[in-house]
Amino acid sequence: MMSGTSYCPNTPEEIREMLASIGVASVDDLFRPIPAGLRARSFDLPEGMSEFEMLRHFQALAGKNAQHLTSFVGGGFYDHLIPTVVDHLSGRAEFYTAYTPYQPECSQGTLQALFEYQTAICRLTGMEVSNASLYDGGTALAEAALMALRVTGRSRLVIDGAVNPLHREIVRTYLSGLDVELVEIGPKLGMEDDARLRAAIDDATAAVIVQNPNFFGSVSDFRRLAEEAHAAGALLVVSAYPVALGLVESPGAMGADIVVGDGQSLGNPLSFGGPSFGFIATRKGYIRNLPGRIIGETVDREGRRGFVLTLQAREQHIKRHKATSNICSNQSLCALRGLIFLSALGREGFAELARLNYDKAEYAKSVLGGLSGVEVMNGSATFNEFTLCLRKNADEVVAGLLKRGVAAGVPLGPYYPDMGNCLVVTVTEKRTREEIDTFARQLEGVLWS
Amino acid sequence: MELIYEQSRSGRRGVRLPASDVPAAAGLPAALARSEAALLPEVSELDVVRHFTNLSRQNFSVDTHFYPLGSCTMKYNAKAIEEAAKLFAPFHPMVPLLPGGSSFSQGCLGLAHELGSALAEITGMDEVTTQPLAGAHGEMTGIMLIAAYHKAKGNKKRYVVVPDSSHGTNPASAAMVGYEIITVPTAPYGDMDLDRYREVMTDEVAAVMMTCPNTLGLFNPHIKEICDIAHDHDALMYYDGANLNAILGKVRPGDVGFDVIHVNLHKTFGTPHGGGGPGSGPVGVKKQLVPFLPDPRIVKHDDGSYAVDTAHHRASIGRTAGFFGNFGVMARAFAYITMLGRQGLIEVSEQAVLNANYVMSRLKDVYDLPYDQTCMHECVFSAGRQVKNGVHAIDIAKFLIDRGYHPPTVYFPLIVKEAIMIEPTETESKETLDAFITVMREAAELAEKEPAAFAEMPKTMPVTRLDETRAAREQNVSYFGC
Amino acid sequence: METYFTKEHEWVKIKEGVAAVGISEYAAHQLGDVTFVELPQVGKSVKQFEVLAAIESVKAASDIYAPVSGTVTRVNEALNDRPEIVNEAAEDAGWVAWIEMADPAELKNLMTREQYDDYLKGLE
Secondary structure, three states, X not given: OOOOOOOOOOOHHHHHXXXXXXXXXXXXXXXXXXXXXXXXXXXXXXXXXXXXXHHHHHHHHHXXXXXXXXXXXXXXXXXXXXXXXXXXXXXXXXXXXXXXXXXXXXXXXXXXXXXXXXXXXXXXXXXXXEOOOEOOHHHHHHHHHHHHHHHHOOOEEEEEOOOOHHHHHHHHHHHOOOOOEEEEEOOXXXXXXXXXXXXXXXXXXXXXXXXXXXXXXXXXXXXXXXXXXXXXXXXXXXXXXXXXXXXXXXXXXXXXXXXXXXXXXXXXXXXXXXXXXXXXXXXXXXXXXXXXXXXXXXXXXXXXXXXXXXXXXXXXXXXXXXXXXXOOOOOHHHHHHHHHHHHHHHHHHHHHHHHHHHHHHHHHHHHHHOOOOEEEOOOOOEOOEEEEEEXXXXXXXXXXXXXXXXXXXXXXXXXXXXXXXXXXXXXXXXXXXXXXXXXXXXXXXXXXX | OOOHHHHOOOOOOOOOOOOOOOOOOOOOOOOOEOOOOOXXXXXXXXXXXXXXXXXXXXXXXXXXXXXXXXXXXXXXXOOHHHXXXXXXXXXXXXXXXXOOOHHHEHHHHHHHHHHHXXXXXXXXXXXXXXXXXXXXXXXXXXXXXXXXXXXXXXXXXXXXXXXXXXXXXXXXXXXXOOOEEEEEOEOOOOOEOHHHHHHHOOOOEEEEEEOOOOOOOOOOOOHHHHHHHHHHOOOXXXXXXXXXXXXXXXXXXXXXXXXXXXXOHHHHOOOOOOOOOOOOOOEEEOHHHHHHOOOOEEEEOOOOOEEEEOXXXXXXXXXXXXXXXXXXXXXHHHHHHHHHHHHHHHHHHHHHHHHHHHXXXXXOOOOXXXXXXXXXXXXXXXXXXXXXOOOOHHXXXXXXXXXXXXXXXXXXXXXXXXXXXXXXXXXXXXXXXXXXXXXXXXXXXXXXXXXXXXXXXXXXXXXXXXXXXXXXXXXXXXXXXX | OOEEEOOOOEEEEEEOOEEEEEEOHHHHHHHOOEEEEEOOOOOOEEOOOOEEEEEEEOOXXXXXXXXXXXXXXXXXXXXXXXXXXXXXXXOOOOOOXXXXXXXXXXXXXXXXXXXXXXXXXHHO
C-alpha cells in the first residue's frame, strides 16, 4: 500500500497497530464482506500528481476558454462586481469546511449568518419569511410551483411565457410526473399587458407565475394581477432579479405570495453556471409549506439569544416521503456570500449599484436603439436588460460579433421561434461607456455588412 | 453576538462603487419604483470584516476540529482545489449556448465532460450527466430517468421500494416524481430483510433505491441477488452514492447490477461542505437510460473538441437545473481526482474503512454495537447502555463539544435507537482517532459515575443548550419579524 | 363515557353518536414537546384508520389516524396557538377533532383502556 498520496496520514507502523487492534491481518481482510464476484472489473484512471502539476494542467485547460470577451449576455446569470471582502470572509475555513449546523452550540457562526441572510432576503423582497437557500433560481421557481400546489390544494398553474425559458423548462420537468395542469401564456413582445394572464386564472388555479423584470427585460406592475389572483383564491408567484430590487418596487409590495430568484448576482462568480443559490420567501402563514432548511431564533438556558435549525419536522430526514421537499444540501456558502455582499454594499450602496445598472442600460438602449436597422421592443420600462429587434437574424449577428470578441446578448430564436431577429442585451455596472460605444459600432458593422 | 443589523448606523457606508461614466437617466415610473430602500445594514467595511470573522470563530469545522459526522464524509478539503476552481470563475454559462459559442468555452466544456468520463469509470456506468446540483437533486433526476424509461416501454409502475435504513432523501425524491413508497424493514443481521423484499416486489415496482454500504456502514452481501430480483420485474436499481467513499476502486455499482447512481462530489470527492452546501450530484446511467438524460448535453467530437448539443431530445426528461451543474464544485472534484489518481482513490477507501473499523474495535466494549460485524467507512453505536443512567446520545454529543470534537451523527439512522454514527474518514491520523477514542471512553465512564453532569453540557460554547421547542413554536426567522 | 384506543395511539370517546378524538398520553410523551398540530377541515369525511391529522414535535412528525369513519364536525382551534395543550392534557383538553360516526360497529376494531394498557406493556 502506498501512503500519503491521498492525504492519508497513517504510517505503515500505525497501520500495523490498527490492524492488530481490529484483529485482522491486512486491510484486504476488512473488505471480506464484499463477495469476490462483485469486485470492480475495471478502475482505469490515470495515476495521480502533485498539486503543482495539477494546477499547471488546469491552467492549460482554463486557457482554452476565450479570455477577453466583452459580455452583454445575461439570461439569468450576470457579470457583477464582487467586493474583495466576499471572497476573503466566505473563505474562512470555519465557514467553508463546516457542514449543516445540526449541533447548534458549535455552529452559531453559520446559524447566525443564515438568520441574517433570511432577514436580508425578507427585506429585499418585501416578504415575511425566507428559508436558508435553495439550489438556484430555476429550481427555486419549481419549488415555488410545488409549494403553491400544497398551499392551495389545487392542481392548475398559469405561467407567463416571459418567464426565463430555461426556468420554465425546469418547472415543466419538475411537474412532469405529477397530475398537474401547467398553462403557458405566450408572450406578446412590446405589449406589456397582463390581461391574458388575468383571463387565464380560474377557480382551480393554484398560482400564476411571473418574472419581474421578465426575460425580455421589461419591468411590470403586478398589483392588479395579484388582486385578481387572490380574488380567485390563487397565489401570485414572482421570480425576481435581486439586483433590480435596489430600484424596482418589491414583489411583496405588489402583492406577491411567494418570491423566488437566483442569488448569483449577489457576490457569486459566474463560474460557468454555478454554484449560485436560489432564494424563496413567503408570507408567515405559509411557513410550514416552505421547502428546505429554516433558521429560527431562540434562547439558551441562561436566556441568551441563539439560533437553531427549526421546523425540521417538515424535512426529509424526519418526514421522509411526506416532506415538503427532498432538499438536503442547500447552498449555504453561496447564501453567506450573498449576505456579505449585501452587508458590504449596505443600504445606500446597494441602491446605488442598482441605479448604476439602470443608467448604463438606459445609455446603451439609447445608443443601440438609435442605430439604423435596430428597434427597441420593450413596451415598458426596463432595468438592466432590454430587447432589440434587428434587421438581420439575431443568431447570425451574435455569431458574427463573437468572432470580434463581443458576446452581444441572448438571441431569442431558440426559445421563441417567431422572434428570430430579437436579441436580449444585458448591461451591468461592469460595462464602460467606451465598451458600449464600441459594441454599437460593431453591431452596426455586422448589421450592414 | 450582535446581529449585523444591530450594528447599523444611518448614513454609514461600506464598499465604494465605481463612478458612473454615463448620463443619469430619468427614473422608473412611480408605480414601478421602489418606495423605500431595502433596510440593509449600514456598516463600514471593517465592521463587516470583524463581524463575519468573529462569527466564523463560533463554528467547529474540519480545518479546526475532528468532525466524524456519520453519513457526511467530512474529509480534509485540499487547498489546491480552490486555486483550480478560481481559474474558471469568470466564464459565463450562456456563451456555449450562443450560436457558434462552443468554441469559446472549450476549457469548461472539456472539464465537465472529462469529469463525467472519470465518474463513469469510477462507478461502472456508461454515461454521466453533471447537471444535478446536489445529492437529493441527483436522486430526483435519477428517478425521473427511471420514470421516463418505464413510460417509453409502456410499463405501468406505481411504487419505489426503499429499505427503512435509507436516507430520508430517497423516499422524498421518489415521492416528488409521483411514486408511492414501499418501505422494507431491516433484518436482525443489519441488511434489508430479503424475504420481505421478495414479498413486496411486483411488476408494479419502478425502482429499488439502495445505499451500499448502507447507513449502518454494512455492505450487503446479497446485493447482486437484490438487483436480479428487481430486474426480473423490470424494476431498475438506484444506487445512492452517499457512501461511495467506502468502495472506491473496490466495487463499482455498475458492475453489480445498478442502473442509475448519483455521486455526492462534496462527500467522496473532497469538496468543502460550506456549512450546508453547495453540493453537486452528478448522475450516472447504464446505456438503456442514456436517451432520457437531461438537456443540454455536452458532446465530444472526433477531433477532440467539445460542443453543447442544444437540441431538445424527444425522450429527454428535460432540464433539472439552469446549465451544466454546480461547475465550481465540479472543478474542485476534478482537481481532487486528478491529484489522487487511480492508486490514491483506492487508498481512500482502504484507509477510510481501516479508520472506521479501528474506532469500532476500540469502543465496542463500552458502547452497544447493535450490528457487530466488520463495518465499511462508518460504524453505528447505540447509547442504549448509557440511557439506563439517563444519559442519551445527544448528551454524549454535547460532552464531545466541550472536549473539542464535533459530535458524530446522533439522530440517524432512525432504525437504531440512540444512534451514534461515526465516520472518521481517511484523512484522520491514528493519533487523532486515539485521542477521540479516549474522550469517548471518558464519556462512557462519566455516564456510569456521574450521569447528572451531562445535563449542563456544553459549557464552553458561546451558548448553552438552546430551546428548540420555543424556536419551532415562535417561528422567529427574520430580525424584527419584518 | 367509554374510551377506546388504536394501535397507533389515538383515543376516541363516544357521546350520542359523536366521537371525540385525540392522541394518548403515551403518544404525547413519546413525541415530546408538541410544536404543531395540523387540524383537519370541518366537513372532511374520513374512513377508519385513514389519516385524519398530523402532529409535530421538534424532532418527530407523525400522522393521526381516524379511529372511526365519519365526518369531521369540529376541530380544536385552541391547538393552533397552544399546541402544548396536547402535552398538558392529551386525553382531555388536547383533543383534536370531533367525528360524527358513520358506523358504530367499527368500535369493535378498537381496544378498551385495559386492552390498550396491556398493549403498551408489550411495547416495552
